[in-house]
Amino acid sequence: MARKKTKYVPVPSKSILPERDAARAPVLECVNLGITLGGIKAVDNFNLTVGRTEIVGLIGPNGAGKTTVFNLLTKVYQPTTGTILLEGKDTHGMSTIQVNRAGIARTFQNIRLFKNLSVADNVKAAMNNEMHYNMLSAILRLPNYKREEIAAHRRALKLLSIFDMQGIADVPAGSLPYGAQRRLEIVRALATNPSVLLLDEPAAGMNPSETAELLDSIRKVHDMFQIAIILIEHDMSLVMNICDGICVLNFGQVIAKGTPDEIQSNPAVIEAYLGRKKEAAKS
Amino acid sequence: MMTMKRLINLKRAEARRIYLTYAVVIIAYVVCQIMSSTKFFSSSMRGMLVPICAYMVMAVSLNLVVGILGELSLGHAGFMSVGAFAGVTSAILMQGTITNAPVRLALAMIIAAIFAAIAGFLIGIPVLRLKGDYLAIVTLAFGEIIKSILNNFYLGVDSQGLHFSMLSDTTRLLKGGRLIIRGPMGISGIQKIATFPAGFVLLMIALMIVFNLVNSRSGRAFMAIRDDRIAAESIGLDITKYKMMAFVMSAAIAGAAGALFAMNYSTIVANKFDFNTSILILVFVVLGGQGNMLGGIIAAAVLTILPEKLRQFSEYRMLLYAVVLIVMMLATNNAEIRAFLSGLNPFRRKEEAE
Amino acid sequence: MIFLNYFISGISLGSIYAIIALGYTMVYGIAKMLNFAHGDVIMVGGYVCFYAVSRYGLNPFLGVAVAMLLCTILGIIVERLAYKPLRQAPSLAVLITAIGMSYFLQNTALLLWSSNPKVFPSIIGRGAFKLFDGALSVSHVTVLTIATCLVIMVVLSLFIGKTRLGKAMRACSEDKGAAQLMGINVNATISMTFAIGSGLAAIAGALLCSAYPTLMPTTGALPGIKAFTAAVFGGIGSVPGAFLGGLMLGVIEIFAKAYISSQLSDAVVFAVLIVVLLVKPAGLLGRMTQEKV
Numbered sequence: 032m033a034r035k036k037t038k039y040v041p042v043p044s045k046s047i048l049p050e051r052d053a054a055r056a057p058v059l060e061c062v063n064l065g066i067t068l069g070g071i072k073a074v075d076n077f078n079l080t081v082g083r084t085e086i087v088g089l090i091g092p093n094g095a096g097k098t099t100v101f102n103l104l105t106k107v108y109q110p111t112t113g114t115i116l117l118e119g120k121d122t123h124g125m126s127t128i129q130v131n132r133a134g135i136a137r138t139f140q141n142i143r144l145f146k147n148l149s150v151a152d153n154v155k156a157a158m159n160n161e162m163h164y165n166m167l168s169a170i171l172r173l174p175n176y177k178r179e180e181i182a183a184h185r186r187a188l189k190l191l192s193i194f195d196m197q198g199i200a201d202v203p204a205g206s207l208p209y210g211a212q213r214r215l216e217i218v219r220a221l222a223t224n225p226s227v228l229l230l231d232e233p234a235a236g237m238n239p240s241e242t243a244e245l246l247d248s249i250r251k252v253h254d255m256f257q258i259a260i261i262l263i264e265h266d267m268s269l270v271m272n273i274c275d276g277i278c279v280l281n282f283g284q285v286i287a288k289g290t291p292d293e294i295q296s297n298p299a300v301i302e303a304y305l306g307r308k309k310e311a312a313k314s
Numbered sequence: 315m316m317t318m319k320r321l322i323n324l325k326r327a328e329a330r331r332i333y334l335t336y337a338v339v340i341i342a343y344v345v346c347q348i349m350s351s352t353k354f355f356s357s358s359m360r361g362m363l364v365p366i367c368a369y370m371v372m373a374v375s376l377n378l379v380v381g382i383l384g385e386l387s388l389g390h391a392g393f394m395s396v397g398a399f400a401g402v403t404s405a406i407l408m409q410g411t412i413t414n415a416p417v418r419l420a421l422a423m424i425i426a427a428i429f430a431a432i433a434g435f436l437i438g439i440p441v442l443r444l445k446g447d448y449l450a451i452v453t454l455a456f457g458e459i460i461k462s463i464l465n466n467f468y469l470g471v472d473s474q475g476l477h478f479s480m481l482s483d484t485t486r487l488l489k490g491g492r493l494i495i496r497g498p499m500g501i502s503g504i505q506k507i508a509t510f511p512a513g514f515v516l517l518m519i520a521l522m523i524v525f526n527l528v529n530s531r532s533g534r535a536f537m538a539i540r541d542d543r544i545a546a547e548s549i550g551l552d553i554t555k556y557k558m559m560a561f562v563m564s565a566a567i568a569g570a571a572g573a574l575f576a577m578n579y580s581t582i583v584a585n586k587f588d589f590n591t592s593i594l595i596l597v598f599v600v601l602g603g604q605g606n607m608l609g610g611i612i613a614a615a616v617l618t619i620l621p622e623k624l625r626q627f628s629e630y631r632m633l634l635y636a637v638v639l640i641v642m643m644l645a646t647n648n649a650e651i652r653a654f655l656s657g658l659n660p661f662r663r664k665e666e667a668e
Numbered sequence: 669m670i671f672l673n674y675f676i677s678g679i680s681l682g683s684i685y686a687i688i689a690l691g692y693t694m695v696y697g698i699a700k701m702l703n704f705a706h707g708d709v710i711m712v713g714g715y716v717c718f719y720a721v722s723r724y725g726l727n728p729f730l731g732v733a734v735a736m737l738l739c740t741i742l743g744i745i746v747e748r749l750a751y752k753p754l755r756q757a758p759s760l761a762v763l764i765t766a767i768g769m770s771y772f773l774q775n776t777a778l779l780l781w782s783s784n785p786k787v788f789p790s791i792i793g794r795g796a797f798k799l800f801d802g803a804l805s806v807s808h809v810t811v812l813t814i815a816t817c818l819v820i821m822v823v824l825s826l827f828i829g830k831t832r833l834g835k836a837m838r839a840c841s842e843d844k845g846a847a848q849l850m851g852i853n854v855n856a857t858i859s860m861t862f863a864i865g866s867g868l869a870a871i872a873g874a875l876l877c878s879a880y881p882t883l884m885p886t887t888g889a890l891p892g893i894k895a896f897t898a899a900v901f902g903g904i905g906s907v908p909g910a911f912l913g914g915l916m917l918g919v920i921e922i923f924a925k926a927y928i929s930s931q932l933s934d935a936v937v938f939a940v941l942i943v944v945l946l947v948k949p950a951g952l953l954g955r956m957t958q959e960k961v
Contacts, residue, residue, distance in 0.1 A: 105548060131550035143545035145538045155531070156538040157549040162531045166559065169530030170523050176530065183531075223549050386760060440946050447702060447759075448945055451900045454893070455938035462935035481929055589893065593767055600764045633775040639768030640750055647757035 057116075058083045058259045059104075059135075059227050064113035065283075066103055073099045074283045077113070081227065086253060086260045088270040088291075091280035092303060097263045098140055100280070101229050104261075105137050106130045118226065132160060136225035138216040140232050140263075146205030150196060150215055153204050154187040157222035190218050193255070194248055210241050214248070221252065227259045228252070234266045242266055246273055271295065279303065332525050335608040339521065343514045350510075358622065361578075366618050367513025368394075368575035373598040373610035374520045375567035380596070381605030382528060383560040384540030386450040389457025390595050392437075393430045393565040394572035395587030399464055401426030401573025402501050402582060403494050407471060415507040419577060423516065423570040430569020433460070434562040442557045457592055464584035469495040500583030501576075508577035516574055520567050521607060527563065536560050601642055669804055674926045675919065680810040680879065682918020683817030687872040688895030689902070689910035690824065691865030697841040697905035698861045701759065704766040705746060707892015708773035709866050713739045713873030714883050715781055718788055728789075728874075735870040743866025744859050751862075752855065770889075777885035785884045788877035809878045816871065821911050824864075828907060837861060841905065894921075894934075897941050903954020912952060917941075 057080045064077040074096040081087050089097050102108045104115060106127045115122045117133050125133065136157075145153050162183060168176040191197045194214040199207070204215060213233055220228055233249070234242045246269055253260055264270050270277060271291045279287040279294060281303040287294055294300055350360050372394060379387045405422040412418045437456045444452055469478045472491025479485050487493060495501055527533045535556040538546040547553060576582040598617060602609025617635075624631035645651055688710060695703045713735040720731035750769050754762050796807040828834035839847040840857045848854050876891060877883050894917060902913025917937060924936035944952065 107544070127547040128550050128552055131548060137548055139545065139548075143542045143548075145541035145545065147541055148534065148537055152534050152537075156534040156546070156551070159531050159535055160550050164531070166527065166530075166532055166563075169532060170526045172526060180530070219549060380760070386763075440942055444945060444949055447696075447904070448900065448949060448951075450702075451897065452942055452945060455897065455941050458893075459935045459938050462932055466929070466931050481931065597764060597767070600760055604760070629779060632771060633779065636768050636771035636775055640765055640772065643757075643761050643765040643768065644750070644753055647761040648753040649756070651753065 056083060056119075057081060058118055059261075060114075060116040061100075061104075062114050062116070064100075064103060064110050064115065066099065066108055066111045068099070068108070072283050074103065074280075077103075077280075077283075077285060079278055079285075079288075081259045081261060082275075083226075083259060084253070084257050085275045086249075086262065086273055088274035088277040089261055089263045089280065090265070090267075090270055090277060090294075091286075095280040095303075096283040097280055098231055099283075101137055101231055101261075101263065104130070104227075104229060105135055131223055131225075134224075134226035135229065136220035136223045136227075137229035138213070138220055138231055138233060140235070142209075142212045142216060144204040144212055144215060144219070146203065148204055149201050150191065150204055150207070151184065151187045151200035153215060153219050154190055154222045155183050157219045158183050158186065160223070187222070190222055193221075193251060194218060210237050210245075213237070214245075217248075217252070221256065225258060227261065230260060230262045230264075232263050232265065234264055234269055242269055245269070249273060331608065335521060335525075335611070336518070338608060339514070339517060339611065343510075346510070359619075362618065362622065363510040364508045364513050364578040365575060366615050367510065367517055368571045368578075369595065369598065369614040369618055370611045371513075371517050371520045371571035371574070372568055372595045373602065373614040374517070374524055374607055375564045375571065376595050377599050377602075377605065377607055377610050378524050378527075378536075378560055378564040378567070380599050381603075381610075382524075382533065382540065383536045383557060385557065385561075386446075386453070386596075387564075387592075388450050388454035388589070388596065389460070389592055390453075390564075390568055391587040391589070391591035392457035392460035393434060393568035394575065394591070395460060395464060395584055396433045396565075397423075397426035397430040397569025397572030398576035398582055398587065399467075399495060399501065399572075399584075400429035400569065402504055402576045403469065405505070405507065405573075405577060406492075406494055406501075409505070415505075416509070416512065419507045419509075419512055419574075422577065423512075423573045426573035427566040427570040430572065431562050431566035433569075434565025435558070437565075438558045438561045442554055442561060454589065454592070457587075457589060461584050461588055464495075464500075465498045467495055468493065468497055498583065498585075500581060500586075502581040504577060504580050504582060506578055506580060508574050513574055516570055517611075520570075523563065523567065524607060532556065532559055597639060601639075669800065673804060674922050676804075676806055676810060678919030678922035679915060680813045680918070681922060682898075682915035683813045684872050684876050684879070684914075685891070685895045685898045685918050686817050686911045686914025687820060687868050687875070688891060689899040689914045690820070690907065691869050691872075692896050692899040693902070693904055693907060693910040694837075694861050694865050696899070697907075698837060699751065699858050701751065701762045702766065702896070703751075703862075703865075704763065704892070704896075705769035705773055706865065706869060707888040707890075707895070708770050708777075709739050709743060709746075709869040709888070710873040710876060710891060711777060711883075711885060711888030712742060712773060713870030714788065714877040714887060715777060715786075716870070717874045718786055718877070718883055721789060732871060732874045735874060736867045739866040739870035739873075740863045743862040743869075746866075747859055747862040752858075770892075774885045774889070781885065783885060785882040788881040788883045790878040790881065809875070813875045813879065816875065817911075817914075820868065820871070824907060833857070833860060894937065897938065900951055901941050901944055903948075903951030906951070906953045906955070909951055909953035916952075 059081040061077055061079045065075045066073055077100060079087070089100060091097055099108070103110050106122070106125055117130070117135065120133070122130055122133065145156060148156065162179050164173070164175045164179050188197045188200060191200060194217070196211065196214065196218070204212065207215065217230065217233065234245055237245060249260065250273065262270065262274065274291055277289065277291055277294045278285060279300050286299045286303055287297045289297070346363060349355050350363070372390065376387060376390050379385055401422040404425040405418055408418050408421060412421065441449055441452050441456065466481050467478065468483045468485055469476065470485040470487045470491055470493040472488040474488060477485040477487060483493065483497070485493065535546070535551050538551060539553055539556060543553060572587070598614040599610050601617070602611070602613035621631050621635060624634060627634070688706065691706050692703060695701065695706070716735040716738050717731045720726045720734045721728050726734065746769055750765050751762065754765060790809055796805045797811065798805055828837060836847070836852045836857045837860070839850065839852055840854050844854050873888070877887070895914065898913040898917040899910045901917060902909030902911070920940055921933050921937050924933040928936055
């Protein structure tokens with residue numbers, strides 16, 4: 032495919048800092064979000080506003096509650112307190128399935144692909160809700176079955192081509208190398224037409240050149256689809272490079288929010304990552 | 315690179331396997347037809363053709379739930395018995411109006427499928443909310459409940475229409491009426507209208523339904539749920555809906571198989587479709603390879619013929635059957651034993667050396 | 669008074685279910701497998717006890733002891749030969765193997781002891797305690813059954829809660845990998861669990877056949893399935909759950925027989941199981957585990 036490489040244009044959005052840009056229509060708003068798991072406040076008083084085309088990094092030490100935030104957004108857990116507004120609509124009481132249909136798609140920290148399905152089928156499975164033929168059409172192979180299947184296959188290949196994976200569309204997903212599996216998870220999430228894409232450590236286990244490639248791909252996805260992306264990542268070069276805003280979590284609490292530059296010089300963040308000097312000396 | 319190329323061929327291999335399955339079934343049918351017309355078959359062998367077809371269809375049906383959807387059902391014989399009783403009853407009721415036996419058989423099988431699908435739907439509502447072993451035990455429970463109910467169910471017909479009762483016969487039929495289902499005595503005096511060609515057609519239809527379903531959006535959803543339920547939810551697949559779909563479709567196929575099976579005998583009782591029958595069908599599926607339709611079909615044929623062929627060792631045949639089962643499971647699932655066996659097989663060795 | 673009578677026989681039947689269910693639940697808790705052959709170990713226990721008493725003239729209690737010993741050995745052998753090689757295999761393969769083992773035991777019994785039902789002599793005679801001027805009659809077997817069940821329950825709880833081996837068993841059921849790293853011999857612990865479960869099955873076999881004195885190669889099958897249901901009912905993997913589930917199942921079965929219909933009692937039992945699982949998907953005392961995302 033001869034796609035021309037789109038130039039990355041930073042979107043002028045500062046909605047992570049609502050006091051500076053209150054007018055911009057946010058796609059996702061978390062207000063006072065919190066959950067208690069096993070008596071512990073895994074996430075508490077979490078507030079975040081994400082603009083329509085913003086890339087937000089969610090960082091923090093291990094066990095800070097980052098993945099829990101994703102699980103709250105996708106309703107794997109129902110929040111104990113607070114509200115999540117998606118496109119201004121309260122998602123209260125929605126299930127994982129409904130939230131996905133409303134526009135949130137995610138990838139997983141521990142890769143969760145449909146291992147025995149082919150790469151293309153993994154993507155097509157995610158397009159299920161935009162296909163309409165019924166079981167009878169499928170059994171009798173009626174024309175609308177063929178039409179929709181062909182269209183779905185084309186679209187799946189097109190999506191796969193973002194990551195240059197269209198050549199391995201028929202390979203079982205479980206046999207792909209690690210990096211390709213992570214990329215396939217992103218494609219599968221994109222296939223559900225999300226307005227917010229949640230990436231849970233997409234660069235985990237990748238070497239520096241793979242990470243650099245991934246960075247390009249995420250930008251490409253962002254520019255092509257004009258969607259909001261929330262990214263959990265430990266690779267700081269990736270986060271600082273790509274994100275419009277960053278939110279730092281520690282022990283379930285937001286300890287800092289701001290632009291990459293602001294975060295890098297924030298003493299609370301440095302403390303969370305490196306520990307306080309006195310404590311370090313003690314231990 | 316070599317492996318990559320081999321992997322790309324997998325998808326085509328899958329399509330080939332589907333055609334191979336159809337081809338094997340058609341060839342086997344033709345061969346059996348020729349052999350049975352040349353009197354090569356013993357009469358006991360000929361009598362087994364229809365039950366074998368019914369068990370093959372059951373294997374395909376259960377494979378949809380166990381192999382494709384990835385849920386364990388231990389009560390599949392229950393759907394078979396619902397189909398058997400509904401099918402035979404409707405065939406008896408249609409005896410006067412539809413004199414063409416094949417048409418009556420086809421209609422009876424369709425009615426059986428509908429009744430079994432309804433049973434599947436009703437059972438599916440509670441069952442599919444559960445997971446894993448709990449789902450399995452509840453299907454077992456439902457299988458037993460269906461058996462108990464049919465064992466105590468009386469249904470008769472007279473000029474006033476249908477009458478039924480539970481526990482004891484209180485249908486009080488008018489003169490000239492006929493008691494069709496007689497509780498633990500089941501149904502007797504069945505016209506044996508099930509034929510080998512009908513069994514073959516049913517098997518082909520069952521295969522077509524399952525294969526075409528698997529290669530559609532529903533089939534992808536079934537397999538996605540099987541491979542990773544959480545990921546399937548995250549892409550908006552309605553888990554309950556698809557599980558229900560697979561379950562009901564599987565029940566319907568099992569119902570049609572039950573009707574075919576029942577109309578090969580003059581008498582049918584609910585106890586024929588007990589837990590052991592459910593397990594027998596599960597064994598077909600597992601030995602044939604989960605999700606592998608052809609494997610299940612072959613296993614159904616072999617395991618139905620084998621005990622008959624072993625009749626001269628009648629005392630030992632079930633024991634042998636048990637040993638075969640255990641050894642097969644150990645051989646296919648234990649890495650060390652498998653390595654040992656493949657070492658014995660000269661062809662396999664050559665292939666791996668390449 | 670009739671109600672009380674039914675209740676007591678329910679508890680008695682339930683006690684037998686509870687003892688069998690303990691075997692299911694312990695094995696499930698530790699090996700995560702449904703041991704379908706467990707019901708047939710009961711039958712083997714019954715036969716061993718029967719022959720020990722009627723042919724070799726052993727004291728009935730000694731007969732039970734012999735049955736326990738042999739069943740324990742049988743349990744260990746079955747585990748070693750059929751289940752241990754499948755530790756890493758998919759659960760369905762293990763299930764089918766267990767079913768194969770069940771067929772194997774039933775058919776071996778058929779060859780050894782024929783299909784003719786044996787009339788089992790009660791291990792403590794057929795006497796009964798008469799209470800309330802004979803209005804309530806409780807047979808000795810019933811009392812013995814309930815007492816045995818209580819003793820087993822207390823001893824097993826203490827064993828699992830207090831002893832080293834019991835702690836090892838609990839550790840293995842939580843996390844086999846971690847247990848191994850802590851120096852616990854996982855294989856030995858699993859063997860041990862099978863041994864205990866099979867020994868209990870022998871006791872259950874003797875009690876079952878004392879209460880319902882016909883012994884056939886298929887004697888263990890239906891009580892096995894029901895006890896398995898009882899284990900799920902109480903929450904499979906939970907020892908108090910098996911106890912509670914067994915007792916409740918026995919009472920429900922007897923009441924269903926008495927007040928609804930004897931032919932439909934099994935259907936009622938299974939229907940109650942389904943309702944319980946719908947309200948509490950992990951059984952009465954089971955713990956719901958949530959998959960980590």
